[in-house]
Amino acid sequence: ACLGLADIKIWVLTGDKLETAMNIGYSCNMLRDDMNEVFVISGHTLLEVQQQLRSAKEHILGLSRVSSAGDVEKTDMFAEDSVFEETIIAEYALVINGHSLAHALEPQLEHTLLDLACLCKTVICCRVTPMQKAQVVELVKRHKRAVTLAIGDGANDVSMIKTAHIGVGISGQEGMQAALASDYSFAQFRYLQRLLLVHGRWSYFRMCNFLCYFFYKNFAFTLVHFWYGFFCGFSAQTVYDQWFITLFNIVYTSLPVLAMGLFDQDVNDQNSLRYPSLYKPGQQNLLFNKRQFFMCTLQGMGTSFLLFFIPYGAFSVTVKEDGSNFSDQQAFAxxxxxxxxxxxxxxxxxxxxxxxxxxxxxxxxxxxxYFAILFAMQSNGMFGIFPSNFPFIGTARNCLSEKSVWLVILLTTVVCVVPGLAVSFLRVDLFPTLTDKVRHLQQTTKRQGPQEQNLRRVRRTSSRRSAYAFSHQQGYGELITSGKNMRTSTVSSARSPQRTPHSSNWIENMLKRKNEVSCISV
Structure with missing residues (x-):
């Protein structure tokens, strides 16, 4: 249910019986009593399966058209709210068994099956073979632009795990076949929530920030040569020292961006689990796309322009303390x-x-x-380095000893950083995203002091279904799937006599109930 709040579509592919699979769906809140309808596809022939799939699809689309037509007839004030409410409330589920799935995966029906499954909130395929599991995953991969993840715990899930984009294996009593064939492996199914909502989201966030900053700093570094080309006739002369060009990406700016790509996180793990909707920007590709790349390029171009022309304009009117001009290219570089x-x-x-x-x-x-290497390479030999190997001898000491140069560096830094900082503050203040709101809440909570933060409980509907979910005896399938509750045993237990050791009626009732339960739950 928590993964569903993150807009992750979950399909259950299991070899269990129909009633067992459906009750597992109810127990984990994938199926609910307040759903509009649960379509059970159980045809034995191709025509029966085709008819059931088409009737279910037409039922959903027909109700959608009727609802839309009814909303149009209402007043304009409530039209949009009604459509939005219908979109939220209308939920359907699809349950199909292995016999029907064999026909539904035929080329003439696979598109109908996929369209119907995409219209449903929950899809459960029961009594399926390992090959059918892989075929369902391949169907989604082939026709939908979606990243598929398959998780299983046994050897019958290996084909499904290897077919999906991402395979997750659970190592346990079923053996290690699934774990050995997977990309990620852990001991319990509940760790999938943390794998996706915490570590998966953090990885996407870090990678996007890493790429944005990487492109920004390299555009800012490289395009300075473009502006310098207008003053050197676009010759082969470079602005920087050759050693600086070599060490910029390797030494000076490599480790900070690496640390950001490894450790950065926008919100902590507790809030990542508390607000599953934070996972949606990754699905919508919002943090790094063509627009973000264009913005990084534009920011890098602006920074390179300011990096070149602010010192250029300052050096044209600035003099040293002894009255001489800054006329050398090395001090400028x-x-x-x-x-x-x-x-x-x-x-x-x-x-x-x-x-x-x-x-x-x-x-x-x-x-x-940077400053250690700069003064070491451009020294006069006081650090034991051979000055003949480096062209900018003494430039760092002569240049950076001037106060005006440090004022130019300070002015350049402020002018390059302040516009982007102002845009970020305005964006967060005027158009905050869910991440910005959660981060603000997290900072406010931290300032108020440590408090116990309980994860938000997922809304669960009260189900009146039977608790005998794993029965394998014939005869209870129709009762379980019908939604009726076994009121007889509940009423009798509620009216049972007082449980005292001296009550023979109580002992007889307990033995009677024990025999009934043992017969049902074998």
Whole structure:
């Protein structure tokens, strides 16, 4: 039920009997008594299955058309609310057995089966073979643009696990065949919730932020050469020192973005489980798409423009303390390179939502390593390095010893960072997403003090169905699937005499009930 709130479509492919599969569906809230209708496909011939599938599909579409027509006749004030309410309330379930599924998977019926299954909230395939499990997964993969995940615990689930995009195996009493054939393996089925809603969502969030920042910093780094080309005749001359070009992605900016891709998280694991709807942006591909790539490119182009022209304009009117001009290209290159490293470090600090000791170490350590390498390579030989191997001898000491250069670096950093920061604040304030709201709630709760946070209970409807879900004796299938409750035993138990050790009637009733239950639940 929790995965259903995350808009994850769950299909049950099992070899159990019809009544057992349906009662398992009721027990885990996939089937509910308040559903509009549960379609049971149990035909034995191709024509019967075809007729049942088409009648179920026409029933759903017919009710939708009638509801839409009725809503149009209402006033405009309630029209949209009525359509939205009907969309939420109308829920259907499909249950099909193995004999019918064999005919439904034929080429002439597979599209009808898939269309009907997609119209239903819950799909249960019972009494299916291992090959049919794989065929159902392959049907969804072939005709729907969806990522499929298959989870099983036995050797009969191996074909299904290997067919799906992602295979998850449960290692336990059924053996290790499913676990060995899967991509992920754990001991209990309930861990699937944490695998998807916590670790899966975090991985998608980290990867998207990693890619966005990676493209941003490389566009900001590379396009400076494009602006410099207008002043050097688009020759082969570079703005930066050759060693800086080599070490920028390898040393100066590699570890901070790696730490963000490994440890960052927008909300903690408790809130990720409490609000399953946080999983939906990944399904809708919202965090990294063509639009996000274009925005990263545009931001990188703007940063590169500011990185080049702010120092260029400042150096044209700025003089050193001794009155001489900043006319050398090497001082200009060191100023741009220093501004670039600081802007990249500040930007990744603003993009980081979850700070750890590793993030602090990598960000501040990268800045420290940059200045250490800069002064070591561009020294006058005081660090024991051979100056003849490096072209910018003494440039760092002569350039960064001027106060005006540090003011230019500070101005460049502020102008590059403030616009993006302002846009982020306005977006969160004016158009907050569910993630922004949950993060704000999380920060407010943290400031108020530690409180015990219980996971939100999924709404469960009271089912009047029988508790004998796993009966394998013939005769109780129709009773269980009919939805009728065994009121006789309930009433008799409610009216039973007082349970005292000296009551012979109580002992007789207990023995009688024990025999009844043992006969039913064998």
């Amino acid at each position: 060191v100023t741009i390179a220093t501004s670039l490293v600081i802007v990249a470090s500040v930007q990744i600090g603003l993009e980081t939502h979850y700070w750890t000791a590793v993030n602090h170490l990598f960000i501040w350590g990268s800045l420290t390593v």
